[in-house]
Amino acid sequence: MSRRLQENIxxxxxxxxxxxxxxTTLSFGNNARLVPLPIAILGIVLVLIQLVKQNLTxxxxxxxxxxxxxxxxxxxxxxxxDKQPSTPPPHKSRREIQAILFVIIFxxxxxxxxxxxxxxxxxxxxxxxxxHYPPIKAIWFSALFSVxxxxxxxxALQLQLYHGILAxxxxx
Amino acid sequence: MLEAIISGLTALATPxxxxxxxxxxxxxxxxxxxxxxGGIVAIALLLPFTYGxxxxxxxxxxxxxxxxxxxxxxxxxxxxxxxxxxxxLALVFDGHPMTQQGHASRALGASATAAxxxxxxxxIFLAFSIPIVRPVMLALxxxxxxMMALWGLTIIAxxxxxxxxxxxxxxxxxxxxAYVGMDPVSGTPRFWFGSIYLLDGIxxxxxxxxxxxxxxxxxxxxxxxxxxxxxxxxxxxxxFDGVKDxxxxxxxxxRSSLLGLWVGVLPGVGASVGGIAAYAQAAQTSKTPERFxxxxxxxxxxxxxxxxxxxxxxxxPTLAFGIPGGESMAILLVxxxxxxxVPGPQMLTTELDLVFSMVWIIVIANxxxxxxxxxxxxxLARLPTLNPNIMIPLVLSVCLFGAFATRGLVEDVLVASxxxxxxxxxxxxxxxxxxxxxxxxxxxxxxRNLHISLGLYGDYFxxxxxxxxxxxxFIIITTALPFLRQQRQALYKRFFFNKKNKxxxx
Numbered sequence: 041m042s043r044r045l046q047e048n049i050x051x052x053x054x055x056x057x058x059x060x061x062x063x064t065t066l067s068f069g070n071n072a073r074l075v076p077l078p079i080a081i082l083g084i085v086l087v088l089i090q091l092v093k094q095n096l097t098x099x100x101x102x103x104x105x106x107x108x109x110x111x112x113x114x115x116x117x118x119x120x121x122d123k124q125p126s127t128p129p130p131h132k133s134r135r136e137i138q139a140i141l142f143v144i145i146f147x148x149x150x151x152x153x154x155x156x157x158x159x160x161x162x163x164x165x166x167x168x169x170x171x172h173y174p175p176i177k178a179i180w181f182s183a184l185f186s187v188x189x190x191x192x193x194x195x196a197l198q199l200q201l202y203h204g205i206l207a208x209x210x211x212x
Numbered sequence: 213m214l215e216a217i218i219s220g221l222t223a224l225a226t227p228x229x230x231x232x233x234x235x236x237x238x239x240x241x242x243x244x245x246x247x248x249x250g251g252i253v254a255i256a257l258l259l260p261f262t263y264g265x266x267x268x269x270x271x272x273x274x275x276x277x278x279x280x281x282x283x284x285x286x287x288x289x290x291x292x293x294x295x296x297x298x299x300x301l302a303l304v305f306d307g308h309p310m311t312q313q314g315h316a317s318r319a320l321g322a323s324a325t326a327a328x329x330x331x332x333x334x335x336i337f338l339a340f341s342i343p344i345v346r347p348v349m350l351a352l353x354x355x356x357x358x359m360m361a362l363w364g365l366t367i368i369a370x371x372x373x374x375x376x377x378x379x380x381x382x383x384x385x386x387x388x389x390a391y392v393g394m395d396p397v398s399g400t401p402r403f404w405f406g407s408i409y410l411l412d413g414i415x416x417x418x419x420x421x422x423x424x425x426x427x428x429x430x431x432x433x434x435x436x437x438x439x440x441x442x443x444x445x446x447x448x449x450x451x452f453d454g455v456k457d458x459x460x461x462x463x464x465x466x467r468s469s470l471l472g473l474w475v476g477v478l479p480g481v482g483a484s485v486g487g488i489a490a491y492a493q494a495a496q497t498s499k500t501p502e503r504f505x506x507x508x509x510x511x512x513x514x515x516x517x518x519x520x521x522x523x524x525x526x527x528x529p530t531l532a533f534g535i536p537g538g539e540s541m542a543i544l545l546v547x548x549x550x551x552x553x554v555p556g557p558q559m560l561t562t563e564l565d566l567v568f569s570m571v572w573i574i575v576i577a578n579x580x581x582x583x584x585x586x587x588x589x590x591x592l593a594r595l596p597t598l599n600p601n602i603m604i605p606l607v608l609s610v611c612l613f614g615a616f617a618t619r620g621l622v623e624d625v626l627v628a629s630x631x632x633x634x635x636x637x638x639x640x641x642x643x644x645x646x647x648x649x650x651x652x653x654x655x656x657x658x659x660r661n662l663h664i665s666l667g668l669y670g671d672y673f674x675x676x677x678x679x680x681x682x683x684x685x686f687i688i689i690t691t692a693l694p695f696l697r698q699q700r701q702a703l704y705k706r707f708f709f710n711k712k713n714k715x716x717x718x
Contacts, residue, residue, distance in 0.1 A: 072400035075659045081382040090377045139433040147629045155613045163605035202622045
């Protein structure tokens, strides 16, 4: 998928959100929509201009490079992280999907089992998956980390913990 | 005022405040040194811990961490050529060559001392600006505050790195999100879709955790497990050579600090600009500019003094007008609001002691950071590797646990992860997250002051209040200026190229 197509998809989604926002705003009273209404209209106008611009121009023309205008330095040497991909990620989109999946799995575990158990399962699974630690070491490390978080949040900050959707099935 | 200065200091003389300050500074240094994190993530992760403690102690934790991350970010720029945050980029130019030449300890010593001196100047500025700003603030009415908030939004969008249009879209989206929940003026529930959870609005701290911390972890994973390796060579100088360098170039420190103050006071012009601008002025005013880029210690001193002073400058508009100087100030503002600290004239009247507590925190946190920094610099100089791989599960766990801890609601975990995804997409397609946050923060100020202005001065208040009108004209000019400049440059280029093409044809 080309960068331009990706940009168009993002801009279209943003446009749809602004339109939905505008339609919802119309159902409010005068006072309640005094600011949201113009913001929605402004947002729609801006996204439309952006869509036209990004499809008609080769390069973004509305960039205001404050750094170069202030200093005259046009190409400061790029930082190491930008030019040192020792092993460049082979399939960026695959890694993006993996990253999103990791977050979804983690959130799912929190909803099902509560944060403490979820942290243990997620961190041991992640460290084993990435091969950072061998499984046994990953489990030990994650257990220690989960206990530390429990002590910090539940004991020190006296937070009422959530035990997950599955808790009523486990506890009598 | 003397009373406020003393009570500001005594508020910090409690065991809790001292402990929180040390925890904040140590945590800030640790997070700052880890590449890919930085000050914004550090503050976002601290937001769940800001409830239920002494206000001065919580401020010590937040500001202490914030100040320490600045120097922490400089460390990775100098040692690994990896800026801990965008604002530390300028330190790469000369800091890393110094490391390669075996002067890492000297560079770190100069960096820590310059940051301390700059930080002290920032604190002094903040203290001295209070009696000057106070009468101005008390003279302004709600319509002028409305204009200031609008100016803050437009100037932030104008100066946003990357696309101006995308910056403005992000700002509008931020404002949009801020209006989810009950309207404080009319009591109308807005954008709640029948959910009781949404009726309370989106929690700003939870959104910050998602937008910055969760998104950064997604970014780090996508980028791959980059190992930062270097061969730690023999050191040819000591930390105290760097300390002496900073004092020897005292005039450069003063100039750079003043620049940092100015950049901090201007809304929207972030510290990243300040660092580069300081480096440029150091190079331009040097008698030996050819040394810059090859390990000149002045190239380390100038950006760090600017970054140190920037905080004092940035706190002034944040506290006095509720207009954050940059993204880190926007997150600090979110933290202040969640602690019940509302920016405005009361900060310089009834809450003056709290402002002086902040001044003292800047002073003490800078001193502690520098002392710790100087003590660990020689060890850091021999640090061969940093592996961010392990950071992902740890930071992500703290993020989502922290999101839950903010209000004890499991829905906040969902919201944080949603904003994490949103933050990643925004970063990838260059819709400024900073603008989004600043839009969120200023939305309430705009709506409240607009309603009050309409109620007090009538529908045509802009025309009947001369200062408001003048401010509106100023906003229009400052917003239109970049567009006009672009058009002029485009016209110039077209004219120039046409002329050149003609000459080539001839």
